Amino acid sequence: MERVLTRVEGEGKVLVKVKEGNVIDVEIQITEAPRFFEYIVRGKHINNVVEIVSRVCGLCGVSYMLTATRAFEKCLKIDVPQEVEELRRIIHLAERVKSHVIHVFLLNLPDFLEMPNSFRLGAVNSAMLRNSMKLLTLAVNIMDILGGRTHNVVNIKIGGVYKPPSESDAVKIVKLIKDAIELFKPLADFVLSLKNIPEEKLAKPLMILHGNGYPHVSDEIAFYNSENAEIFDVQNFENVLDVMQRPGKTALLYKYKGQSYIVGPFARFNTSYDRLHGEARDFVSSYGWKPPLKDVRQQIIARVAEILDSLLTLRDFFQNYKPFEIYSPRIEPAKADKLRCVAAVEAPRGILYHRYDIDEKLKVLHCNIITPTAQNILAMEELSQEKLRMLGRAAEHEAAKLTERIVRAFDPCISCSVHVLSSKY
Amino acid sequence: MNQVVRALASEEKLLNFYNIVLFDEITERLEMPKKIDLLLIEGSTVTREQEEVVKKFREISDFVVAMGTCAVQGGVQALRIGDDIEKVKAYVYPNPEHIDVNKDVKPVDNVISVDMFIPGCPVNHEAIASLLKKFVSEGLPIAIPESVCSECKRKGIVCVMVAYGIPCLGPITISGCGAICPSFGRGCYGCFGLKDFDLDNSKLKMFAQQLKDLGMDNDRFEQTVKAYSWKTWSKYQNVYHR
Ligand code: SF4
Ligand code: SF4
Numbered sequence: 001m002e003r004v005l006t007r008v009e010g011e012g013k014v015l016v017k018v019k020e021g022n023v024i025d026v027e028i029q030i031t032e033a034p035r036f037f038e039y040i041v042r043g044k045h046i047n048n049v050v051e052i053v054s055r056v057c058g059l060c061g062v063s064y065m066l067t068a069t070r071a072f073e074k075c076l077k078i079d080v081p082q083e084v085e086e087l088r089r090i091i092h093l094a095e096r097v098k099s100h101v102i103h104v105f106l107l108n109l110p111d112f113l114e115m116p117n118s119f120r121l122g123a124v125n126s127a128m129l130r131n132s133m134k135l136l137t138l139a140v141n142i143m144d145i146l147g148g149r150t151h152n153v154v155n156i157k158i159g160g161v162y163k164p165p166s167e168s169d170a171v172k173i174v175k176l177i178k179d180a181i182e183l184f185k186p187l188a189d190f191v192l193s194l195k196n197i198p199e200e201k202l203a204k205p206l207m208i209l210h211g212n213g214y215p216h217v218s219d220e221i222a223f224y225n226s227e228n229a230e231i232f233d234v235q236n237f238e239n240v241l242d243v244m245q246r247p248g249k250t251a252l253l254y255k256y257k258g259q260s261y262i263v264g265p266f267a268r269f270n271t272s273y274d275r276l277h278g279e280a281r282d283f284v285s286s287y288g289w290k291p292p293l294k295d296v297r298q299q300i301i302a303r304v305a306e307i308l309d310s311l312l313t314l315r316d317f318f319q320n321y322k323p324f325e326i327y328s329p330r331i332e333p334a335k336a337d338k339l340r341c342v343a344a345v346e347a348p349r350g351i352l353y354h355r356y357d358i359d360e361k362l363k364v365l366h367c368n369i370i371t372p373t374a375q376n377i378l379a380m381e382e383l384s385q386e387k388l389r390m391l392g393r394a395a396e397h398e399a400a401k402l403t404e405r406i407v408r409a410f411d412p413c414i415s416c417s418v419h420v421l422s423s424k425y
Numbered sequence: 426m427n428q429v430v431r432a433l434a435s436e437e438k439l440l441n442f443y444n445i446v447l448f449d450e451i452t453e454r455l456e457m458p459k460k461i462d463l464l465l466i467e468g469s470t471v472t473r474e475q476e477e478v479v480k481k482f483r484e485i486s487d488f489v490v491a492m493g494t495c496a497v498q499g500g501v502q503a504l505r506i507g508d509d510i511e512k513v514k515a516y517v518y519p520n521p522e523h524i525d526v527n528k529d530v531k532p533v534d535n536v537i538s539v540d541m542f543i544p545g546c547p548v549n550h551e552a553i554a555s556l557l558k559k560f561v562s563e564g565l566p567i568a569i570p571e572s573v574c575s576e577c578k579r580k581g582i583v584c585v586m587v588a589y590g591i592p593c594l595g596p597i598t599i600s601g602c603g604a605i606c607p608s609f610g611r612g613c614y615g616c617f618g619l620k621d622f623d624l625d626n627s628k629l630k631m632f633a634q635q636l637k638d639l640g641m642d643n644d645r646f647e648q649t650v651k652a653y654s655w656k657t658w659s660k661y662q663n664v665y666h667r
Contacts (some may be wrong), residue, residue: 006449033471033526038515040504045645051614052652055546056503058427106430106451117452121438133434140431148605151427151547152616155609162609245519326610 002402005105007117007408011302014407016185016388016399023388026381028407038367044065045404046072046158046362047331053153053354056369057413059102062095062147062349065156067354069201070156070217075341075358078329084160089217090317091146091155092345095309097180098139098263098349100303100310103411104191105132108300112194113403128190131183138180145169145176159329170321184311185283188304201386202295202406204260204379206267207351209234214275214309215268215346223256224271234344238352238368250407253378254370260378263350263409268294269302277316280309296383296408334360347372349411380407427491429465432553439554442561452470461486465553466539469495469502470531483537490556491533494546498618501546503530504648506655527588532656541565546616546653549601570622573613578606587613592641594649597624599633611648619654626661 003014006164017025037056053059059172066088071265081087106118115121138225140150145165147153155161165173205225211218221237222229232240242255273281275293284290284305293301337360344353350372353415357366384403391402429561430451433439443463446455464486491497499506510528514521525610533539543552546641555566573595577584585591585607593612595604599620606613633646650658 004449004454005454033475034517034524035471035502036505036513036517039508039513040501041514044504044648048614048645048648048652051616052501052504058547102427102430116455117445119445119452122440130437133437134436136430140427148609149547149602150431154606154611157611162533162611410581 003404006037006285007110012407012412014384014400014403015125016403018399021393023385026384026388026399028377028403030413034159038369041246041356043363044146046356046358046364049356049364050156050158051152051367051369056371057148057343057347058151058424059351059413060095060347060352061152061166062092062156063352063353065153065347066092066217067345067347067352068356069156070345070359071341071343071354071356072358073341074172074343075356076158076331076334076362078159078331081327082161082331083324084164084327086317087161087164088156090314091143091153091161092216093272094139094142094146095314097307097310097314097350098136098143099411100307101132101139103137103348104300104307105135107407107411108303109191112196112300113407114421128187132187134420135180135183135187138183142173142176142180145173158331160327163326164323165318165321166323167321170318170323173318174315177311181308181311184307188308189281190289191300191304192289197300198295198297200295200358200387200390202260202297202383203266203293205256205384205399206271207256207261207263208267208271209344209346209351212275214272217345219343221344222271223261225259229271234353236259237342237344237370238355241370252374254375254415255378260326260382261375262296263308263372263375264348265300265302265350266296266299266410267350268346269305271292273305273424276305277309277312279312280305285309289420296379298405299409299411320322331362334358334362336360337363349373349413350375371413376410376412380412381411426554428547428550429552432557432629435550435554435624436558444555459485462488463490465492466490466496466533466656467493469499469500469533471526471529474527474529475529476536479533479536488540488560489533489537490541490543491539491546492543492553494616494618494653495544496533496542497544498653498657499530499532501652503655504652505529512513530655535656543601544599544618545601549603554600569600570620571600572620573598573600573602573604573607573617576600576602577607580604582607585610586639590639592636592639594636597629614649614653616653619650619657621657621660624661629661 013029015027015029016023050065053064053068056064071228110118143150149157155163207223208215209218210220210222210231219234220231221234222231242254245255270292283340289301339358341356341358346350352372353370355368360366384406388399445452445457445548450512464482470479506529514524518524559566582604588595591612594615597619598613598615599617601617633643636646637643
């Protein structure tokens with residue numbers, strides 16, 4: 001049986017094969033047509049590339065821009081002052097808030113309320129609908145000030161930002177954040193108090209960017225199977241992953257040491273809860289939510305925690321913010337005829353990895369992008385299969401719907417996974 | 426989806442006027458009516474199947490809007506137009522023979538007739554909100570054709586090209602964004618698309634020379650224009666092409 005995936009970013013389908021009443025296979029199909037990003041950035045100047053890759057995703061363009069700029073800065077040895085780097089991370093956290101607000105309230109919450117979409121919420125709880133829309137508006141207003149707009153922001157460049165916010169911008173932002181936190185808490189209360197969030201054991205090993213704070217920007221990756229972490233350098237990412245392609249299918253699937261794994265809020269929350277902002281930790285734990293979350297469908301809890309964590313981090317940043325001079329490092333031609341530029345960031349949905357090989361004229365020779373969704377797809381399929389097998393024959397009619405819910409818990413961005421394919425050469 | 430949701434969020438009552446029947450990213454599929462009053466199409470078409478879908482929806486829709494640079498101009502994916510599609514597929518896919526994609530990237534009006542265009546990558550949510558509000562009272566927003574420069578002037582934004590010698594595509598780019606890039610002290614890169622009025626090949630060529638003097642070589646200029654203005658640019662390119 002087949003079901004169109006709705007309330008996800010992009011176009012996909014779930015395909016469930018049932019034989020004599022038992023589920024024998026679950027497949028997540030990406031039906032969106034490829035846009036060949038890895039191909040179209042070839043021959044383009046790195047400045048153009050930063051703008052182009054921002055268009056890969058309709059929800060997390062800042063993650064793409066940040067990953068690309070960091071990759072180019074590292075290989076060209078362009079220094080980015082601490083305060084500039086900090087500001088860029090803050091813009092990135094503002095995007096995390098926006099993306100999670102959309103996912104929690106518009107895409108995922110209807111699953112727990114048995115509704116086809118969240119606009120239906122208006123009929124039963126009009127304040128809830130109104131306030132979640134208001135919260136979204138506040139989140140995008142913060143992004144407008146920091147990035148110029150919410151999507152394909154214009155304020156990130158190789159070497160830093162174009163314009164640091166002014167003192168009065170900072171005052172406005174602090175006000176917006178305070179309003180957002182106030183609006184968010186009762187909405188979060190509703191989510192954290194939901195009684196029907198499943199809590200079976202339904203999970204896989206985890207992977208995060210490993211650093212000092214809550215996972216965000218780093219050059220190290222950690223893989224967690226049970227308590228133990230294996231840590232490796234982001235430069236080795238492509239080497240440690242096994243890539244598979246199903247015959248005739250467009251999406252590539254990734255494994256680490258033969259296993260599927262999970263990236264994103266679930267992985268971040270379960271490995272790094274202690275590094276969440278203290279107030280965010282207190283808030284979610286007051287509802288009894290603590291790591292480890294056992295079931296991937298509890299990711300909504302991790303997102304609620306991350307929204308609050310990001311808002312508080314933004315608040316702290318702008319309360320102490322002092323505007324700084326615009327910093328524009330010169331971008332010199334590369335010193336070698338082939339440079340390898342690699343970076344990764346924690347996009348809202350998990351580890352996003354970019355690799356560019358560039359020539360001395362700063363044009364891209366080759367590109368490879370590994371997105372969070374591409375890494376999660378195998379886990380989504382295997383977890384759905386596990387769950388459906390547990391249910392046995394009882395699952396037959398609900399199978400596609402159940403799978404869709406597991407998929408949706410991951411907040412997949414299908415438009416990003418479609419072109420995430422190997423560039424072989 | 427961001428911008429449409431944002432437009433809907435901007436005015437509480439809007440949701441009372443519209444019954445959203447198909448919007449996979451936001452709602453499960455509900456029963457499809459025989460007629461649609463307002464159809465917003467995002468994206469360009471790259472497969473025959475997509476063309477069929479678009480045609481089918483045109484038939485049952487009263488008013489069709491091409492929304493966003495992809496729908497209006499082709500979008501960044503148009504950067505591959507002109508290259509051998511088999512090579513493009515083979516670069517990205519180990520099994521290119523399974524990938525069914527046309528060699529062209531078609532803006533929506535290359536496939537069906539379109540009643541209104543709202544450019545932008547992404548579109549300005551205010552333009553969508555304005556359309557949604559006016560459409561319920563059987564009106565339409567008024568489009569004023571002008572360049573991004575007019576928005577700079579109205580907002581009193583210092584011209585980055587005149588003041589700092591930063592290359593800016595604002596003079597040849599259609600207005601609508603509110604001059605976001607110049608307000609951040611950077612040049613416009615034309616994401617709303619080339620104007621298709623007051624512009625011809627010789628003007629474009631002259632302008633490209635100006636940008637070159639400011640440090641943007643012709644190659645980068647072309648790449649930038651092609652990425653966000655495929656449809657309009659291709660009208661000019663035969664003469665403009667070096
Ligand atoms: S900054 Fe660009 S868009 Fe604004 S007036 Fe100058 S040339 Fe025109
Ligand atoms: S690139 Fe030009 S059209 Fe696009 S947002 Fe910037 S100023 Fe506006």
